[in-house]
Amino acid sequence: MGRRVLITGVSRFLGALLAKRLERDPDVETIIGVDLQPPLTAFERVEVVRADIRNPLFVKVLQATGADTVVHANVVTDEFEMGRGAMKEVNVIGSMQLLAACQKSETLERVIVKSSTEVYGSEPNGPAFCTEDMGPLGPPKSGYHRDVLEVEQYARDFGRRRPDICLTVLRYSNILGNTVNNPVSQYLGQPVVPTVFGFDPRISFIHEDDALEVLVHAVGQEVPGIFNVVADDAVYLSQAIRLAGRIQAPVLPPAPVLAQRALRFLPFVELPDHLARYLTHGHVADNTRLKTVFGYEPRYTALDAVHDFALKKRAERIVREPTPPQWEDDLRRYIDRKLAEGPTTAGGG
Amino acid sequence: MAERGRGDARVIPLTSEARRKARRVTPNEVAARARAAQRRSQNRERGRQNRMATLERLPEGGGLVSGVMADPRLRRMAGFVRRRYAGEYVVDEYGFDEELTEEVLLPPLRALYRRYWRVEVRGMRHVPDEGPAVLACNHSGVVPWDAAMLLVALHDEHPAKPIVRIQGADGLMNMPVVSHLARKAANTVANEVDALRMLQEGEIVAAFPEGSRGLGKSFKDRYRLQRFRRNTFVEVALQTGAPIIPVGIVGAEETYPSITDVPVLARLFGLPYFALTANMPVPLPSKWIVEFGEPISTEAFGPDAESDAMTVFNIADGVRDIIQQILYRNLLQRRTWFW
Numbered sequence: 037m038g039r040r041v042l043i044t045g046v047s048r049f050l051g052a053l054l055a056k057r058l059e060r061d062p063d064v065e066t067i068i069g070v071d072l073q074p075p076l077t078a079f080e081r082v083e084v085v086r087a088d089i090r091n092p093l094f095v096k097v098l099q100a101t102g103a104d105t106v107v108h109a110n111v112v113t114d115e116f117e118m119g120r121g122a123m124k125e126v127n128v129i130g131s132m133q134l135l136a137a138c139q140k141s142e143t144l145e146r147v148i149v150k151s152s153t154e155v156y157g158s159e160p161n162g163p164a165f166c167t168e169d170m171g172p173l174g175p176p177k178s179g180y181h182r183d184v185l186e187v188e189q190y191a192r193d194f195g196r197r198r199p200d201i202c203l204t205v206l207r208y209s210n211i212l213g214n215t216v217n218n219p220v221s222q223y224l225g226q227p228v229v230p231t232v233f234g235f236d237p238r239i240s241f242i243h244e245d246d247a248l249e250v251l252v253h254a255v256g257q258e259v260p261g262i263f264n265v266v267a268d269d270a271v272y273l274s275q276a277i278r279l280a281g282r283i284q285a286p287v288l289p290p291a292p293v294l295a296q297r298a299l300r301f302l303p304f305v306e307l308p309d310h311l312a313r314y315l316t317h318g319h320v321a322d323n324t325r326l327k328t329v330f331g332y333e334p335r336y337t338a339l340d341a342v343h344d345f346a347l348k349k350r351a352e353r354i355v356r357e358p359t360p361p362q363w364e365d366d367l368r369r370y371i372d373r374k375l376a377e378g379p380t381t382a383g384g385g
Numbered sequence: 386m387a388e389r390g391r392g393d394a395r396v397i398p399l400t401s402e403a404r405r406k407a408r409r410v411t412p413n414e415v416a417a418r419a420r421a422a423q424r425r426s427q428n429r430e431r432g433r434q435n436r437m438a439t440l441e442r443l444p445e446g447g448g449l450v451s452g453v454m455a456d457p458r459l460r461r462m463a464g465f466v467r468r469r470y471a472g473e474y475v476v477d478e479y480g481f482d483e484e485l486t487e488e489v490l491l492p493p494l495r496a497l498y499r500r501y502w503r504v505e506v507r508g509m510r511h512v513p514d515e516g517p518a519v520l521a522c523n524h525s526g527v528v529p530w531d532a533a534m535l536l537v538a539l540h541d542e543h544p545a546k547p548i549v550r551i552q553g554a555d556g557l558m559n560m561p562v563v564s565h566l567a568r569k570a571a572n573t574v575a576n577e578v579d580a581l582r583m584l585q586e587g588e589i590v591a592a593f594p595e596g597s598r599g600l601g602k603s604f605k606d607r608y609r610l611q612r613f614r615r616n617t618f619v620e621v622a623l624q625t626g627a628p629i630i631p632v633g634i635v636g637a638e639e640t641y642p643s644i645t646d647v648p649v650l651a652r653l654f655g656l657p658y659f660a661l662t663a664n665m666p667v668p669l670p671s672k673w674i675v676e677f678g679e680p681i682s683t684e685a686f687g688p689d690a691e692s693d694a695m696t697v698f699n700i701a702d703g704v705r706d707i708i709q710q711i712l713y714r715n716l717l718q719r720r721t722w723f724w
Contacts, residue, residue, distance in 0.1 A: 160556075160559040164478075234564070236564075236569075278470065
């Protein structure tokens with residue numbers, strides 16, 4: 037019997053990618069995608085359930101589907117997408133309810149939680165590389181940082197209560213590549229990129245292809261533990277901006293806190309709180325455990341990710357509205373399948 | 386003079402009762418060193434390719450531009466600016482930016498080093514070409530010029546030009562401008578995790594164990610080594626079997642004779658000290674002598690010696706004595722502050 041995978045946040049970038057990728061996997065029997073928003077792309081095999089993970093009734097969904105793997109990819113980074121209040125609801129209450137539901141499940145074998153390297157926070161005195169056994173470097177200074185810490189706390193509690201279930205916590209660093217659209221890519225995509233004057237943090241990325249493959253690997257293999265998902269190297273923010281072909285504009289005043297404020301309220305940037313701090317002090321996570329224990333070797337370096345991102349931006353300058361070719365393809369296949377099934381089921385599109 | 390490998394440096398055991406359970410290099414360390422060496426060579430290769438690429442793109446043949454560009458120094462500068470602008474340069478994983486350090490940061494420091502302070506270096510042969518090794522230096526002079534001069538000394542006067550990872554103070558990375566320039570010149574914030582990682586990868590690490598206490602001490606205490614703030618440098622050396630090289634820097638004390646410490650202002654600005662000096666922005670042109678002492682072996686102390694507080698303390702105390710002796714010896718050779 038194949039695996040039955042439930043993915044939360046299937047209407048988000050990584051969730052959608054994972055669902056599409058697992059569709060092609062013969063070992064996966066059923067894919068259940070859960071989200072409140074309608075999905076971004078048309079799926080072939082994914083059963084999309086529009087449910088709220090914050091609702092205690094979510095247990096029923098989990099029971100009814102009989103999932104043996106849950107991928108929790110619904111931690112929201114962008115506080116401007118839905119507002120800070122809603123974001124906290126989704127992140128904290130959502131994770132709590134989801135993990136509570138998982139705790140009651142009889143059929144579950146694996147739970148994968150997508151966390152963030154933001155758990156370490158961005159502190160000037162932080163080490164060059166943060167390893168998984170480190171806690172936060174300082175008290176949380178942004179809402180997202182608090183959220184992630186709480187999500188990981190719930191995950192730890194869950195792991196303690198159900199030691200029979202394999203729990204994988206993946207601490208993702210910022211995803212960058214040629215399709216992803218997230219706060220960091222929006223930030224780096226501006227023609228003039230404001231930075232905090234006098235600071236040039238070391239930052240790192242994970243290429244979107246690697247980000248997806250790591251999730252696939254976690255679904256396919258039993259690898260309990262916490263892992264940083266990040267490329268091998270680190271780049272300076274200034275170098276990333278130059279490689280992306282943008283212009284760096286250091287923002288005064290030099291007092292870092294004020295400059296962070298200024299960065300946030302400039303009309304053309306929408307920088308989440310944690311990112312403003314990240315772009316001042318930065319943090320880089322260590323991926324040794326990802327390579328040795330988890331067993332995944334990132335194929336792209338952070339520089340490669342920036343290069344890919346730069347390529348996309350250069351292409352956009354020539355072609356205004358790029359249509360992602362795979363979507364078109366999917367849509368065509370979807371329509372073909374619907375047509376083949378006959379007129380009774382083809383409606384509603 | 387040409388071959389100064391690690392094998393050539395005479396390593397003295399510090400205590401006679403050093404136990405004979407010599408520490409062996411673990412497979413993990415071997416792997417880490419191999420990985421780091423591979424990364425270093427990759428970085429070097431990428432840097433070379435970048436340089437070649439910009440050289441090729443510079444205009445060839447006739448015309449005014451290429452006429453001007455015939456000057457190799459101009460070509461080099463143009464290539465540098467071009468690479469900077471395009472972002473095509475190599476930074477290692479700790480943030481060391483070799484090209485920026487050599488082209489922008491070192492030249493002014495070198496002028497200070499050669500002309501202003503006329504730094505004299507002794508015992509450079511004690512510094513190995515490759516790590517792991519821990520340099521333990523005295524710290525003085527209000528503004529940490531001694532760290533900068535150490536960087537120049539090792540870059541200019543050591544045949545292998547080793548990269549030295551200087552372990553900076555806690556507040557360093559919170560200072561605008563200084564923070565990222567320091568990082569690009571291979572500084573990090575002093576912490577055990579980084580130091581251990583670097584030593585395991587075979588890097589040379591420099592520590593100022595006196596910390597800000599040495600930097601901010603009053604002028605009447607000059608060349609009196611302060612109590613070490615942390616003995617982490619000994620612990621990490623023991624853990625990795627890296628030799629400790631004591632370094633005495635004479636001359637930095639007189640750059641800014643500190644009249645008095647103003648704790649109120651220090652608290653106001655959140656600094657560890659606030660030394661009142663007569664000549665604040667302009668340092669005095671004192672005569673400097675930097676001496677590297679004989680390496681002290683830490684391999685003979687056996688495994689887990691780093692968790693033995695007494696051993697750590699004894700070694701740190703021994704290192705302290707040696708640095709103090711180096712300072713006194715070199716002070717005697719200087720006739721006045723200035724020559």
